[in-house]
Structure formats: C-alpha cells, structure tokens
Amino acid sequence: MRCWAEINIENLYDNIRELEKITLKEKIMAVIKADAYGHGMMNICEALIKTGIKKFAVATVEEALEIRETNNEVGILILGPVENECMSKVSDNNIYFMITDFEEIEYIEKNRINVNVFLKLDTGMGRVGFQEDEISELTEKLKNCKYVNAVGIFSHFSSSDSDEEYTKLQEKRFKEMSENIMKEVHSVKYRHLLNSFGSLKYHDSEYDFVRMGIILYGGVTDEETAPYKFKPVMSLYAKISHIKKMHKDSFISYGNTYMAKKGDVVATVSIGYADGVRRDLSNKGYVYYKGHRCSIIGRVCMDQLMILIPEELADSAKKGDIVEFFGKNINVVEVANLCNTISYEILCGISNRVPRIYK
Missing domain, CATH: 2.40.37.10 (Lyase, Ornithine Decarboxylase; Chain A, domain 1)
Known part of the structure; x- marks a missing residue:
C-alpha cells in the first residue's frame, strides 16, 4: 500500500473507559456520522457495541438505515434533516429523528405517519430548531397531535470549547425551554444537550444522554481535556x-x-x-x-x-x-x-x- 490509515480499536476502548469517568456508559450516545469521522462507521459501530454502547447518532437517513440493516436493537437518532418522503421508512425501522419546525409537524399529521421524534431547540446555535418565542405554540400543537409522539428534546452548544459564558447562557435557555415543554407534553421522557467538550465542563448536569464525538476518536489535546486523556484512534x-x-x-x-x-x-x-x-x-x-x-x-x-x-x-x-x-x-x-x-x-x-x- 502506498498510504493507509491505521484505526486502533484498543485506543477506542481506552477512550470509552476514560469517558466512563465522566458519565455512565448507558448515557453515552456515540456520534458516528460522517463515516465515524472518517474512521469507518460500521467497524466503529460494531466495536462500540461490544463495549456495551447502545445509542448512536448519525447525520443522514442512509447512515441510520445502514446501521439498522445489521442491528435491530441499538437506538439510533438522526441529527440531520429528514426529508418528508423518508419519514415513513425511518419510522418503520424504529429510528428516531428530529423535528425542527411546524411544517414537519403538519406534514406528519396530514399524512398520518406514526413517528417517535426528538424536538430540536435552537438555544443559540442558529442552525435549526424551535426558538424561544415558539415554545407556547409548539406545546399546543403537540398536545393535539395524533401521530407525532415527542419522546425527547435536545439542543446543541455552539462554543462549548471556547466561550464558557455563552455556553452557560445556552444551557439556561435549554432548561427553561425544555421544562416548559415537559410541563405540557407528557410523552417527553428524554433530554440531552452535552456534546464532547460540553461533557467535560458540565458533566454534573442531569441529562439522559451525552453525545460523544471528537473525544471518542481522540482528536483532541491533553490540554483541552485535562484531567482526562484520550488517545488518537x-x-x-x-x-x-x-x-x-x-x-x-x-x-x-x-x-x-x-x-x-x-x-x-x-x-x-x-x-x-x-x-x-x-x-x-x-x-x-x-x-x-x-x-x-x-x-x-x-x-x-x-x-x-x-x-x-x-x-x-x-x-x-x-x-x-x-x-x-x-x-x-x-x-x-x-x-x-x-x-x-x-x-x-x-x-x-x-x-x-x-x-x-x-x-
């Protein structure tokens, strides 16, 4: 071979053990989108399942279906947009996806697609999700839905590795917005907010899942993650x-x-x-x-x-x-x-x- 990438699975396992110092293994949602950050999605997925990881996050419908074809038991959440015409297939395969606006809710209800979804909240990332002033309307719509079953809520930090003040503001917004939803929509059971760097700084927060991405693969420095140490995979x-x-x-x-x-x-x-x-x-x-x-x-x-x-x-x-x-x-x-x-x-x-x- 003229060139190659070595993927050290033992280092991956060591990183999982390090993550267990931060959170419980059952809370870890391994982010394996983009071919597991270039490491090979299915190989990484299989290796992580052997360690007891049971929840995975991907970005596309295709990624989710590829995993589901080989494993019917793990939980899968699609973090990227799901086109309307794919919603039935995703739901039929017991895959969770996110709802980000009212049009998606209306489409699901109109077409009578039974789905279990996570609500994406925009707490300051500015990418997708419901904004603060839409929460009241959102809860009213969800209470009247026959087909949209909201089981969880999540958001995403924009600067957890660089801006502590803004990250704290996002967490404050998330708590307020999610609590207001959960008071009215009783089907919601899960909340998650922390990403890799967020988990290092706010691991005392009470969330059901922790989304682990770059630190899982060791694409960090010791200075960034001290006192924890992650090995390059x-x-x-x-x-x-x-x-x-x-x-x-x-x-x-x-x-x-x-x-x-x-x-x-x-x-x-x-x-x-x-x-x-x-x-x-x-x-x-x-x-x-x-x-x-x-x-x-x-x-x-x-x-x-x-x-x-x-x-x-x-x-x-x-x-x-x-x-x-x-x-x-x-x-x-x-x-x-x-x-x-x-x-x-x-x-x-x-x-x-x-x-x-x-x-």
Whole structure:
C-alpha cells in the first residue's frame, strides 16, 4: 500500500473507559456520522457495541438505515434533516429523528405517519430548531397531535470549547425551554444537550444522554481535556517512493514555491490532497520519520508530496520507508492548526481511497 490509515480499536476502548469517568456508559450516545469521522462507521459501530454502547447518532437517513440493516436493537437518532418522503421508512425501522419546525409537524399529521421524534431547540446555535418565542405554540400543537409522539428534546452548544459564558447562557435557555415543554407534553421522557467538550465542563448536569464525538476518536489535546486523556484512534501513514540528492539548486513541485539547495536530500511520499492531505500544508507542514520532524517542501500534489530529509538521516533514508502524518507522534490538532481548521475536518477529509487498517 502506498498510504493507509491505521484505526486502533484498543485506543477506542481506552477512550470509552476514560469517558466512563465522566458519565455512565448507558448515557453515552456515540456520534458516528460522517463515516465515524472518517474512521469507518460500521467497524466503529460494531466495536462500540461490544463495549456495551447502545445509542448512536448519525447525520443522514442512509447512515441510520445502514446501521439498522445489521442491528435491530441499538437506538439510533438522526441529527440531520429528514426529508418528508423518508419519514415513513425511518419510522418503520424504529429510528428516531428530529423535528425542527411546524411544517414537519403538519406534514406528519396530514399524512398520518406514526413517528417517535426528538424536538430540536435552537438555544443559540442558529442552525435549526424551535426558538424561544415558539415554545407556547409548539406545546399546543403537540398536545393535539395524533401521530407525532415527542419522546425527547435536545439542543446543541455552539462554543462549548471556547466561550464558557455563552455556553452557560445556552444551557439556561435549554432548561427553561425544555421544562416548559415537559410541563405540557407528557410523552417527553428524554433530554440531552452535552456534546464532547460540553461533557467535560458540565458533566454534573442531569441529562439522559451525552453525545460523544471528537473525544471518542481522540482528536483532541491533553490540554483541552485535562484531567482526562484520550488517545488518537486514527494514524495516517505513507511510504517514501523516491529519494534524490540535489545536484544543483532546483525548484520543488508546482508553482516554484520552494527552492531546494545543492546537496539537499529530497524524498517523494506517495500521498496527496486526493487522499486528504491538505494543500494548506505546502511549505509549512511536516511528517514524522525516524525520530525527526521532516518539513513538507513545495506544494502538495494530488497524489504525492515531497519532504526534506535532515542531514543526519541522509544516508539511511530509503524507498519504502514509512512516514507518519498524524497519530502517535504528531497530534491531528497540530495538523489542523497549520491548516487553520479543526481536527474534525482533517479526520473526515481522509478520502475513501485510503485503506483503513483495523488493529
């Protein structure tokens, strides 16, 4: 293989054990949308079921149905929009989805679709959900519904990792809004609000589920999650395919953005932006190779990139050697920071043509 991603299931299990220091296992709702953040949804789902995890969150109808095809017992909640024409199929497969506006309620009632749903509240994320001034109308409609059975309520933090004051405001709004609904709509049994970083800071809050995403996969730093420690589940590797010692000063890669000097040892690595290595890393990223961080030089190409081999490795570097892009030695958060993005995007961006090796 020219490149691959190793998925360390033992690290996943260690992360579950760490999460149990924060909340009860039966409260964990594992977020496995977007192919489990690039880790392979079904493999991760099967591994988590073995640990006793019984609740899962996805983003699409297709993801939910794929899980249901292989397991009839776990709970599944779709966090993304469900198109009207899919509601019957989702309901028939005992899959929960969210209601975000009055039009969806009217459609379900008009078409007589028996559904168990979660009500999504907009407490400040500004994406989807019922707003504060709609709660009275919502409760009145639900009390008269014959087919919409609201079993739960949830919302989502927008800044739990960066803005404590705003997060507290969102939690305050959620408590008030959900309590007003539950006073009138007695079918509602469950509430959940906490996401990964929210669970670290507000784990004393009384909620029925805790949605665990990025920390489940270890896409965080120890500083962000102290005193808890989460291990990276994915590591990305590629092989060196070519090595040359420059006979003269010469440009490297497209656009002539890097000038290699005479005597430099340059290695070509078989991975590129089509595999998910961001082009942003051109001339500023690095890989881990034989105990050294080697700079990515020149622009990242679609299928390959070049690195500068340090002098102390010049005589030992060879074709077929393996370099690490992130994992045990380079935190994926470091890579994300270099790309001015977040670890979620880096992990989700590893393309399907990169084989996943489970160990």
